Amino acid sequence: MYTYKQCKEGNTMQTTKTITLSTVAQDPKYYTVEDLATIMGAAKQAAHDAAMAHLAQHGEHAYCGFAWVNIYGIKGNTKLGRAMKQAGYEKDYTGAYSIWNPSGLGTQCMSTKEAGAQAAAAVFKACGFTAYAGSRAD
Numbered sequence: 001m002y003t004y005k006q007c008k009e010g011n012t013m014q015t016t017k018t019i020t021l022s023t024v025a026q027d028p029k030y031y032t033v034e035d036l037a038t039i040m041g042a043a044k045q046a047a048h049d050a051a052m053a054h055l056a057q058h059g060e061h062a063y064c065g066f067a068w069v070n071i072y073g074i075k076g077n078t079k080l081g082r083a084m085k086q087a088g089y090e091k092d093y094t095g096a097y098s099i100w101n102p103s104g105l106g107t108q109c110m111s112t113k114e115a116g117a118q119a120a121a122a123v124f125k126a127c128g129f130t131a132y133a134g135s136r137a138d
Contacts, residue, residue: 028128029080036087043069043123044102050119051103054112065110067103067117067135070096071124110135 031039047069074081076091084097092098103116117133124131 028074029078031080031083031127033083033086036084036089039123039127040087040089040099043099043120044104046123047102047116047120048104051105051107051112051116054115055105055107055109058111060107060109060112062109062111064108064138065113065135066100066138067110067113067133068098068100069102069117069120069124069131069133070094070098072096072130072132074129108138110137 070092071089074084074097076082076085089097089099099120101113101116102120103113105112105116107113114133114135117135121131121133
């Protein structure tokens with residue numbers, strides 16, 4: 001079982017979520033396809049929650065852009081890499097596993113999408129992955 005916390009500076013809202021996995025892995029290479037799908041679902045839910053909270057607090061105030069999460073350090077020909085592909089993860093041109101717009105919101109506001117991507121990256125980090133949020137303006 002892994003727990004991650006989502007905190008915003010200057011904001012009193014804090015979220016604590018718990019992910020229960022069939023295998024508690026000390027190392028991500030021991031995750032099953034089901035565990036990876038659960039982690040993906042939890043990351044997307046955390047991203048959606050964070051993006052909605054950001055949108056409620058700030059509205060669509062920033063410029064248009066994109067945000068994503070990259071998961072580094074996993075080769076596609078390993079047991080973990082094959083399991084990630086089976087669980088729906090996709091590699092991008094850099095070789096990282098990438099999830100575009102993990103919040104799933106149709107907003108164009110880049111800061112809202114960034115809030116979601118940062119929350120999703122926090123879930124992956126809590127589960128032992130090397131993950132970072134990325135973004136770019138449109």
